[in-house]
Amino acid sequence: MILEVDRVTKRFTRRGKTDKVANDNLSFAIEEGEIFGLLGQNGAGKTTLVNQILGLLTPDDGDIRLLGKSVIQSPSLARSICSVQPQSQVSLGLLTPKQAVTLMGKMRAGKQFDPKRVDMLFEALNMEEWANIEGEKLSGGARRLTTFCMAVIVPGKLVILDEPTNDVDPVRRRYLWQVIRELTNDGTSVILVTHNVVEAEKAVDRVAILHEGKLITQGTPSEVKSSVHNQMRMEVNLLKEFDEMEMPKWMLSSHRQGSRLLFAIDQSKVSSTIDWVRGQVEKGFVMDYTLSPSTIEDVYIELTSGKEAMQ
Numbered sequence: 001m002i003l004e005v006d007r008v009t010k011r012f013t014r015r016g017k018t019d020k021v022a023n024d025n026l027s028f029a030i031e032e033g034e035i036f037g038l039l040g041q042n043g044a045g046k047t048t049l050v051n052q053i054l055g056l057l058t059p060d061d062g063d064i065r066l067l068g069k070s071v072i073q074s075p076s077l078a079r080s081i082c083s084v085q086p087q088s089q090v091s092l093g094l095l096t097p098k099q100a101v102t103l104m105g106k107m108r109a110g111k112q113f114d115p116k117r118v119d120m121l122f123e124a125l126n127m128e129e130w131a132n133i134e135g136e137k138l139s140g141g142a143r144r145l146t147t148f149c150m151a152v153i154v155p156g157k158l159v160i161l162d163e164p165t166n167d168v169d170p171v172r173r174r175y176l177w178q179v180i181r182e183l184t185n186d187g188t189s190v191i192l193v194t195h196n197v198v199e200a201e202k203a204v205d206r207v208a209i210l211h212e213g214k215l216i217t218q219g220t221p222s223e224v225k226s227s228v229h230n231q232m233r234m235e236v237n238l239l240k241e242f243d244e245m246e247m248p249k250w251m252l253s254s255h256r257q258g259s260r261l262l263f264a265i266d267q268s269k270v271s272s273t274i275d276w277v278r279g280q281v282e283k284g285f286v287m288d289y290t291l292s293p294s295t296i297e298d299v300y301i302e303l304t305s306g307k308e309a310m311q
Helices: 046-053 075-081 097-112 116-124 140-152 171-185 195-203 223-226 269-284 296-303
Strands: 002-010 019-029 035-039 061-066 082-085 158-162 189-195 206-211 216-217 229-240 251-255 260-267 286-293
Touching: 002 046, 019 046, 019 061, 019 189, 019 216, 035 046, 035 171, 035 195, 046 061, 046 158, 046 189, 061 075, 075 082, 082 140, 097 116, 097 140, 116 171, 116 251, 140 158, 140 171, 171 189, 171 195, 189 195, 195 296, 206 251, 216 223, 216 260, 216 296, 223 296, 229 269, 251 296, 260 296, 269 286
Parallel strands: 035 189, 035 206, 082 158, 158 189
Antiparallel strands: 002 019, 002 061, 206 216, 229 260, 229 286, 251 260
């Protein structure tokens, strides 16, 4: 087992207020060669948990073990075992991507560093055109890919990627997921920390969803979605105000974000729902719509009583 999080609780004391419980009795484990998704909206407790795995924060209760050894007893152990891509952008200054990634490789591997791996990563991510451009002249997506390469140029046994696809264009996102999957071929494990449910569902082997510091579900994507296995999801893009449109009575749950409306229906109501949404298109309320099987996002919305979704 690469990582074991055992009943971890972390509280923060705020002046004049009660303690904020950032992580509440969390337990899960990650095996070798596994991509584990840690999902949740901002403030769910993901970053706090990651900082404890890295030994930067100490749990108030519970324990965290990497390769069977307690991170609490040996915080420096985590930094030797883990490679990290932080959520925040790393300032490259005048360094080019090739210089930055090569420097990180030499720091981690010393004389055993193979510079050919830099070229292999850049080719796999189709970022050769930026290899020798100064960092301050790069786009956000190019800098994001560079910091990803810095994290995986000499990967530890556990690679932690915090929102790795932020600012990255759709084509290179696909290449990035391929590189992440290839990391696991030699037994490297990956924690994917994200709020992008759609991407994560396709990439991870198992997933855990955090909400307000609590672990509300975990398992394979299929296991997590099994709680809504008899449901379908309708997604519509609205043209007019939501309040003017009469919603179907058979709708099980709903969530709106801007002009995007999601709601769940029972499979037996598919035909009625299509008739209803076509009527809304004719009335000028709806621009377009899609009907598909339920996703992890739907599970999240249902488990958190329709509160703000992760996207």
